[in-house]
Amino acid sequence: MKLQAAIDRVSLGDAVTLAHRLDGIADVIEFGTSLVKDYGLVMIKENPLHLKKSKLLLDLKTIDEGPYEFRRGFEAHGDILTVMAGSSYDTISKTYDITQDVHKEMLIDLLEVDTAKIKTISGFKNAIYGLHHSRDAESNFDAISATKKFHEDFPDIKRIAVAGGIDVEQAKGLSQQGIADTVIVGSKIVGEEDPVKAAKQFKEAMKK
Numbered sequence: 001m002k003l004q005a006a007i008d009r010v011s012l013g014d015a016v017t018l019a020h021r022l023d024g025i026a027d028v029i030e031f032g033t034s035l036v037k038d039y040g041l042v043m044i045k046e047n048p049l050h051l052k053k054s055k056l057l058l059d060l061k062t063i064d065e066g067p068y069e070f071r072r073g074f075e076a077h078g079d080i081l082t083v084m085a086g087s088s089y090d091t092i093s094k095t096y097d098i099t100q101d102v103h104k105e106m107l108i109d110l111l112e113v114d115t116a117k118i119k120t121i122s123g124f125k126n127a128i129y130g131l132h133h134s135r136d137a138e139s140n141f142d143a144i145s146a147t148k149k150f151h152e153d154f155p156d157i158k159r160i161a162v163a164g165g166i167d168v169e170q171a172k173g174l175s176q177q178g179i180a181d182t183v184i185v186g187s188k189i190v191g192e193e194d195p196v197k198a199a200k201q202f203k204e205a206m207k208k
């Protein structure tokens, strides 16, 4: 199971430094939506990371004008880009085609969409589908049960990522469960005093 470390709400300089420290520890390093919005793809493109081992995910959360945003995201060195499941089918389909053309990856963020919508967009076989509990939501998120239920509802979806306040215990449980392909962790790594140590603890816990 892969670990994706989401870097949010820091300066671009700090994000670049932390990305280098996490290179090879986290399988995927995410430049979160807050970074993309604060600094934009031009700045991210002009400060290339040149990661040695990890992939770079840019959390664009594209909702419309998908082809434009995805072209710009890939030009800004993203290996994986995100599109919202709440977008039109055509936005998802067009971003998928662009992603396939450039041999990169995309994650469809399932934040706040219902089963009926997921059914209509469940056929993008190379996409990663992201089960995502809102950071703003007051409700609790049982990542393990949600992943089990999602797998029962959509057994043909093979690439699943899970996000939303995930801690070490949940990451361990998800790893043992063996359904999700990636666990996405933000605050519980980047919000810690020693993010590298925290990332290593996640990796250790995720060893089956």
Ligand SMILES: O=C([C@H](O)CO)[C@H](O)[C@H](O)COP(=O)(O)O
Binding pocket: 006, 008, 032, 033, 034, 059, 135, 163, 164, 165, 166, 184, 185, 186, 187, 188
């Ligand atoms: O995508 C995210 C969220 O919508 C804020 O932009 C986060 O990267 C994701 O939820 C992981 O962060 P934590 O929930 O803090 O673990």
